[in-house]
Amino acid sequence: MSQRLKGAKILVDCLEREGVEVAFGIPGGANLPTFDAVNQSTKIKLILTVHEQGAAHMADGYARASGKVGVCLATSGPGATNLVTGLGTAYMDSVPMVALTGQVRTSVIGNDAFQEGDTIGITRPVTKHSYLVKDVKDMARIVREAFTIARTGRPGPVLIDLPVDTTVNEADYTWPETVAIRGYKVQAEPPISLDAIRAAADAINKSKKPILYVGAGVIHSGAAAELIELAHKAHIPVTTTLLGLGAFPETDALSLGMLGMHGFEYTNYAVAQCDCLIGVGARFDDRVTGKPDEFARNAKKIHIDVDPSSINKTVVVDYPVVGDVKRVLRELIKLVQPLDTKDWVGIIADMKKKFPLIYREKHKVLPQYIIQQISEATNGNAVIATGVGQHQMWAAQFYQFNKPRSMITSGGFGTMGFGLPAAIGAQFARPNDVVWDIDGDGSFQMTAQELATAAQHKLPVKVAIMNNQHHGMVRQWQDLFYEGRHAASRLNPVDFVKLAEANHCVGIRVEEKEDVRKAIDRAMSINDKPTVIEFMVEQAENVWPMIAPGKAHDQLLGTYEQLSKEGGQPQRRRAQADEESKLSLG
């Protein structure tokens, strides 16, 4: 039965049918009809953010935490351009999102009207696809297509630009049950080649030293159970990328934790030695591979990915397998044999004992210690969002991730300021889970204004700021590669307790090691407002180990050997992991 409705009403009905529960954004001239209609929905919670970048990251955090499509709204011109960083972040990390932007009315597009911007043009390189609604009768089809494209195949952000007249004008409306996008059928569900899977299985079955190298594709595809089954059946150790953290439980005997630039020392050595590298939903990013020609140089390489354009992009592989990771893994599990990898797992376990994580206590408390304490206090069950920089790498190293969708971080785009709004989005998605934003003072300040959004909705988000009064990672690189010249990397001190209180949040400052856990426990006990803990941390601490850019995996800086000579103490992320299993590598 068709109904005659205004464009904005059609839009809202479509959003409700797509399962949208929450939308983040800011109203303005060109999207007032849209806000008015969304506001009248009983199913969609409309969240006002302080800045549109916050709205985009909240939609992103919501999507990463829930697996559903995140939705953000902005007005035309500056509203839309403020979304761009958030779209780029979601695009690089394949996060399903729909951005709805207002646009000047169709009759004045191109006339430099007030708050007009070529939003489609500006966002083209950072979206999976985009639509300009030119006629209200196309509204329903476009919204249906946008959600389909955002969530299927390799997910990504889709933008719909809505000229204000298309939201006010009326059209006959029936919700389109089916979607037919002729240029998208194969991408949505790439056909699987059983021959390719058989060839990959043969390579695995012949290997003596296999490693599964796992990225966010496993999480997007919902294939964590299949991954565990494959690893356990064939006895293959598993390393994850930054975005793959949580795809495989780090308490598992076969977990190797994270690889790459700031991955574990023993993990990178293991990757350098393996004879069969099974890439699953990971894209051989330069932060993972170091020097591409040297990456796992002795290994036959298998690459399973839903996106054919990811295959052979940076590293040429021997066995490409295109397809949805979950479907491919299901087939692969049938074909792999239980391998005898005892020797290999033994070699890795020895390296793990020989090259554990390490740090040396100095005058002030160390961020690594704080993150260990958060890991302990939450039992590895919290949702962790981060900014970008040193704190992000320490979170990846020192927090023990056990479940998919527990690490929410900007990998590909490396967007500073992602942490707080992403944590807010995640808290909306999972109101009953504990959500922490582990942040740096540099990253945090880029979107700190969203504390107001968190406070307005009484979200119990916990923010741990590792305050070293620097852009710490920049300072580290300046020390390593620019002879210690700190060009614009020192930040003016900010009183984050006052900033928290000014935004109606609880603010706590911690200067001493013995107060770290108390502050964390206090934050964990506050359930009706955000808590910000400002940890005054050691300013000169570096993230180790490190593969310098363009170097191979066995050419590390800041090795265990070096740091132990300087008085460092070996570290575990959580005490009990190794006792649970003699073989544990995590």
Next chain:
Amino acid sequence: MSETQKHTLSCLVENQFGVLVRIAGLISARGFNIDSLSVSTTEDPTVSRMTIVVEADPIKLEQVKNQLNRLIDVIDVKELKENAFFDRELLLAKVQAKDDRHGELASILKPFDAKIADKYNGLVVIEATGNSGTLDRLVDQLRAFGISTLVRTGRVALER
């Protein structure tokens, strides 16, 4: 890595605004080099065909195809293999040729099935169609007359 070669890609795309800029944007953002690109509608008015000639090694070529396929508005991408397609280009060239050299010019044009399409003020406009190699040879021969302006459409091709 093997050597770069020219490859002809035949793409079916949605015939709507913004498609060309998506393809051009993708190609420039990924650092691929386009030799020529031609677009026109097909027997189905909702579909356009783009014939793109790129110079690339096989791995880069695979990347171009995969990246093009990622665009939602691209319906199909096909590489036209050597000897498995029929291709043509149209060339127009303004050359300097006074009346006394028209005979000489005609003898050059004849083997190419090219013709004089227009004449004025001592200039002659040559019109020729052929595959790219043939037109390259014609251009070489016309240089003796002095080419003042040259325009070519780029390759259009049909699979055999």
